[in-house]
Amino acid sequence: MTDSSLLIVGSIGLDTVRSPYGQVENVLGGTAIYASCAASSVCSPALVGVVGDDFPQKHVQLLESKNIDLTCLEYTPGKTFHWKGYYEGDMNAAITEDTQLGVFGEFSPKIPESHCSIPFLFLGNIHPQLQLDVLNRMEGNPVVAADTMNFWINGTPELLDQVVRRVQIMLVNDGEAMMLTKKTNLHDAADSILDMGPKVVVIKKGSHGATLFAKDWMFTIPAIPLRTAKDPTGAGDTFAGGMMGYLAKTGELNPSNLRRSLVMGTVLASYTVEDFSLNRLAAVDREAIRDRVDLLRDLTSFEPLDL
């Protein structure tokens, strides 16, 4: 058995990234990495992913130093997934220059018996069939959050539909929510997703923050305005990892915990974008988290209005 309370499935990559603030080559990246590192601030996550024989040992050491359970980290002969891209201007959109799937192209998540009863599961943005395979493997009705992207919304809508119907938390960005539901109003889109089954829909809006929609309540949290924002790569995955990490720590999916989980995701994502790769995120400690939770509270607080 494992002590982990959160299983995280997703890509592991080596990224080459350029932004107006510099550039880096073959640095640690990928959904499962950012999400695990974020979650490790609050709980003990286990990571499911695949790397090639070019994956540097120092990255494994970093993950181990974060107490991330690497039992399900698979080593396969070949190249690790590689993404090359850049950001311009306000960095709101990544422009992809090259994608080399490598061993990730044949990724098939393998979850040993010891890890099938982990109570919280984050399904990063991978082929919906793989997300379903993981769901079918799990025991004991875990709390599941899934992310996806326009590629699967357009390419495999039926499979994705099955995923959405089986998760409690659906994570998408605003454009994807509308694409998925063919609605032009975000609230309508969220309602449609809720009608499919999820208890909550979390709409990620990048530098505009995130909004949670449930059947009879909503919560919205702004992104923290930052003077130093060098590289948004991994911010969404950090957000999801921090959110699920907080939920796994608290154990129960109630409104108060859900609200606070979005705060945790927002705080950790704000650190991720301050530097390339995991350079800043990996150094975040309890005090750094507290500082930005306080900042977020101050950023959003107002006294009763004089009416």
Added chain:
Amino acid sequence: MTDSSLLIVGSIGLDTVRSPYGQVENVLGGTAIYASCAASSVCSPALVGVVGDDFPQKHVQLLESKNIDLTCLEYTPGKTFHWKGYYEGDMNAAITEDTQLGVFGEFSPKIPESHCSIPFLFLGNIHPQLQLDVLNRMEGNPVVAADTMNFWINGTPELLDQVVRRVQIMLVNDGEAMMLTKKTNLHDAADSILDMGPKVVVIKKGSHGATLFAKDWMFTIPAIPLRTAKDPTGAGDTFAGGMMGYLAKTGELNPSNLRRSLVMGTVLASYTVEDFSLNRLAAVDREAIRDRVDLLRDLTSFEPLDL
């Protein structure tokens, strides 16, 4: 003398608008109209603007019923300013089909002695030279907020620069803030505007809400997610009018009042977009305001994190 505590200068128009939710022809619109109607929920505004001899009397009656001081409403032979445009998809951007300046093309705000000492002033988006003319006419150092747009940022940068240096509150959208300061980071852009003189910069982000930047604090408020959003025309002007109305009512430009003024602006703007023209805004009462202030508080509240 006048009892008004807020002077509002801007366009008055007859709008023809099409959105996925319907269309209207020659309906009441314009910055000064939306801002005055919004402000009238909390204070007594006076409106400065010009209309042609085609301006329907029923609109004047509506403004009078809101106790808006119309002393400075100028009637000029000719046509009232007319804007024709439409919205598609998520309605985040207006597409202009036609603009007929009419009598607004020769607008020169005339402020009688009785209105020169009004303590709060909102300069809507008009030619920066006209904004300066009004500033030069005012007495007793009013609290001034100014709005502008990309047309003036590119077309008359030196004049606009003079305006920015003489106001306490600068209102711009995120793209305009970066265009005005040639920065790509929003926080940097806001800092640069603050360096020019304003005490606060309010960045309007449409459906993503608004963020206030001051020298050593920030505040951000989301837009209320709405199931019924028919027409965003006038939302920004409603926001500005509600904000300045609340400040005029409370009288003092401190952080607590500024925060609450953005809440008021957000609440009123949420009503404006629910219907075309001023159909919904004009019917907003105290209870409707309270409902959405409560909604905004619930939307943004979270308990202390368990860390």
